[in-house]
Amino acid sequence: MKNTVEQQKESAQVITPSQLLEHWQGHRRVTRRAIEAFPEKEFFTHSIGGMRPFSAMVCELLAIAVPGLQEIVSGEPATFNEDLNHGNSKAKILEWWDEATEQINALWAKIPEEQFQKHVKLFGQYEGPVQSQIFYFMDNEIHHRGQGYVYLRSLGVEPPLFYERS
Amino acid sequence: MKNTVEQQKESAQVITPSQLLEHWQGHRRVTRRAIEAFPEKEFFTHSIGGMRPFSAMVCELLAIAVPGLQEIVSGEPATFNEDLNHGNSKAKILEWWDEATEQINALWAKIPEEQFQKHVKLFGQYEGPVQSQIFYFMDNEIHHRGQGYVYLRSLGVEPPLFYERS
Numbered sequence: 001m002k003n004t005v006e007q008q009k010e011s012a013q014v015i016t017p018s019q020l021l022e023h024w025q026g027h028r029r030v031t032r033r034a035i036e037a038f039p040e041k042e043f044f045t046h047s048i049g050g051m052r053p054f055s056a057m058v059c060e061l062l063a064i065a066v067p068g069l070q071e072i073v074s075g076e077p078a079t080f081n082e083d084l085n086h087g088n089s090k091a092k093i094l095e096w097w098d099e100a101t102e103q104i105n106a107l108w109a110k111i112p113e114e115q116f117q118k119h120v121k122l123f124g125q126y127e128g129p130v131q132s133q134i135f136y137f138m139d140n141e142i143h144h145r146g147q148g149y150v151y152l153r154s155l156g157v158e159p160p161l162f163y164e165r166s
Numbered sequence: 167m168k169n170t171v172e173q174q175k176e177s178a179q180v181i182t183p184s185q186l187l188e189h190w191q192g193h194r195r196v197t198r199r200a201i202e203a204f205p206e207k208e209f210f211t212h213s214i215g216g217m218r219p220f221s222a223m224v225c226e227l228l229a230i231a232v233p234g235l236q237e238i239v240s241g242e243p244a245t246f247n248e249d250l251n252h253g254n255s256k257a258k259i260l261e262w263w264d265e266a267t268e269q270i271n272a273l274w275a276k277i278p279e280e281q282f283q284k285h286v287k288l289f290g291q292y293e294g295p296v297q298s299q300i301f302y303f304m305d306n307e308i309h310h311r312g313q314g315y316v317y318l319r320s321l322g323v324e325p326p327l328f329y330e331r332s
Contacts, residue, residue: 012178012279013180013282013283014179014180014181014182014186014279014283014297015180015181015301017180019295019298020180023301027305048214048316048319048320049316049318049319049321050319051316051319113178113180114178116179131181132185132189139193139308140328142305142309143309143315144312145309146308146310146311146313147312147313147315150214150215150217150316150317151316153214153215153216153217154214154215156215162309163302
């Protein structure tokens with residue numbers, strides 16, 4: 001049961017920190033299912049219009065989420081490194097994905113509510129309030145996953161349901 | 167200049183209603199540029215993997231945004247109608263897009279801050295707090311626009327910058 005103070009706090013927020021975390025993790029569950037849906041080989045090779053394979057987009061997402069949150073929490077400059085040594089193994093990337101899920105939950109608990117409006121510069125160049133950074137992480141994931149859906153369709157594979165977040 | 171009460175309110179919010187509106191309209195500006203980037207014919211015909219042409223996805227977005235917000239504001243059930251009579255005219259769709267921009271701004275001003283946590287059922291079937299509905303509108307737009315980017319790349323057209331929102 002939530003106490004009255006928590007209820008008031010929640011009703012005053014457009015979106016609470018815990019709702020935003022759940023929103024992101026819900027999207028990350030969909031992205032995980034999109035990764036799973038890819039045939040192993042095509043995950044690392046399939047391309048349309050000269051774009052990157054979906055594996056490279058997923059490595060970008062991994063390079064942003066935890067390092068970005070770590071910088072938000074610690075204030076220590078994060079390094080962007082999407083050149084991950086996955087050895088063309090989808091299982092390896094899924095393992096990293098699941099590790100990131102836990103790390104995101106742990107880091108999120110260290111962001112005080114008032115910090116979402118604090119202005120920060122991440123990865124040495126991206127400036128804005130913390131909330132805009134986190135929405136960028138999420139929006140970028142939705143954007144690239146949408147591209148992954150086209151790759152899947154072009155391979156004759158049914159993508160996961162977009163609206164199923166559990 | 168913002169007064170102290172407004173500043174306190176803003177610093178207490180993860181994202182304020184005005185920031186969320188600007189976030190959405192920023193995305194809608196990117197989507198508008200994606201529509202503009204399509205060659206007229208291919209906007210209505212180009213498809214990959216049996217998916218809808220980008221024009222049909224855009225009509226879905228138009229069918230959701232203003233009617234969805236109208237239902238949030240008025241409480242009157244909205245009807246979902248994406249079968250818009252555009253006559254294969256990109257100019258017509260851009261005109262509707264710009265009209266929706268103004269209508270979204272006007273409707274947004276009628277959503278009190280505390281309403282974002284209110285539970286609603288939209289279009290007769292989608293249930294959740296108002297904030298989750300609005301994030302669904304946005305996320306769905308980002309998702310389909312990401313697909314539109316693949317269509318553009320496959321046509322040899324450079325999509326608009328994802329991170330340029332002004």
